[in-house]
Amino acid sequence: MQTLTSDVEWLETWLAERTRTFVNEFGSFYVWLEGTHGGATLLLWMQPPLLATVLPQLPQHFKGRMVLGLDASEGHAVPFARALCWANPRWALVLSPGEGLGLAYPGRKEVDEGVWVPWEDPREARPIVVELRSGFSYLEPRAYAPWKAPAPAPLPTLEGPAVGAMGWERGIPTYGLGLLGLDRSLQTLLEAWRMR
Secondary structure, three states: OHHHHHHHHHHHHHHHOOOEEEEOOOOOEEEEEEOEEEEEEEEEEEOHHHHHHHHHHOOOOOEEEEEEEEOOOOOOHHHHHHHHHHHOOOEEEEEEEEEOEEOEEOOEEEEEOOEEEEOOOOOOOOEEEEEEEOOEEEEEEOEEOOEEOOOOOOOOEEOOOOOHHHHHHOOOOEEEEEEEOHHHHHHHHHHHOOOO
16 A cells, blocks of 8 residues: 555656646645647546556547546545536546446435445435544535436446536536546547547
């Protein structure tokens, strides 16, 4: 674990020396990658350990801007919603293991620690308080709404991210994207969104 953390810190430092980076109040680390004129902004949201796998698969040429966002939480919705404000993307992709595009999430709630139930279950979801540092914490309701989206490109499918509804509620098309074949999948999406 120490080696993995050190690798991520090294990559963050390396990126900070070469492009615009930022750490927000939730501890999320952002990297702005600028392409050529004419495209929109795409947010790639991921857990920090995925960065070393993702970087070599990113396209060297694209239009617009790609913002890499490293989620310091355990996949919580509150930091993701904040990332949507900071990055202001046209589209958002939440990266995960697997292959293909995440087009839907059935909705789930955590009613007790480790007890997840379907969205339709009448029980209330439990909220958790996440304290990041002295004097700063946030409330994460453990309820992740269902969502479903049309496919923007012909790719294999996988389950979408739990936080996806946060993007759709804000008018930002949000999908999951698997790490397996990420370079090919990303190229297909960039072409569909006229970012190539």
